[in-house]
Amino acid sequence: MNKNLTILIVFLLIGCSNTNTIKIGYEQDEENIVDINSGDVESTNVIKKYFDAYNARDYETIQSLEHDDVTFYGPNGELVVGIEEHYKLSKEFLTAYPNTQWTINWSVSTDVIFDERPVENWVTTGLSISFGDDSMNDISRVVDAKIIDGKMKTVYIYQRQLNESEIE
Secondary structure (H helix, E strand, C coil): CCHHHHHHHHHHHHHHHCCCCCEEEEEEECCEEEEEEECCCHHHHHHHHHHHHHHHCCHHHHHHCEEEEEEEECCCCCEEECHHHHHHHHHHHHHHCCCCEEEEEEEEEEEEECCCCCCEEEEEEEEEEECCCCCCCCEEEEEEEEEECCEEEEEEEEEEECCHHHHC
């Protein structure tokens, strides 16, 4: 066989077998360490659509990107279960703070690779939230969302107040 043809075949086989996932860390799952790999970047589009919809006050799109039994764990211990409860609280919040805008600073998709249960896809996103007036201070938020079938299922929210030098 021609040497160049052999090299080409090997290159194609290696290239075709590459799933473009890279081990980037691990998670402690009870007594087991499980790998965390890079995930499908398409999952970050769910989060982008979600916050674009919030900025546009498009509640229909927001709800279309949540599972009916979505669960939110808030930064101060809040627990919001279900799409209807989240909708109600979102409307109340945006009525009280109508100028609020979410800006995505970064977003990454990861897959948690369990041995005995399905792979979990998580999208972790860093946000800046501006309230557009002096009623509240701007905040920085990290949202960690489990994505199943293109919708948010479980969401953990962490935040901190921005200091003046970060707001400029």
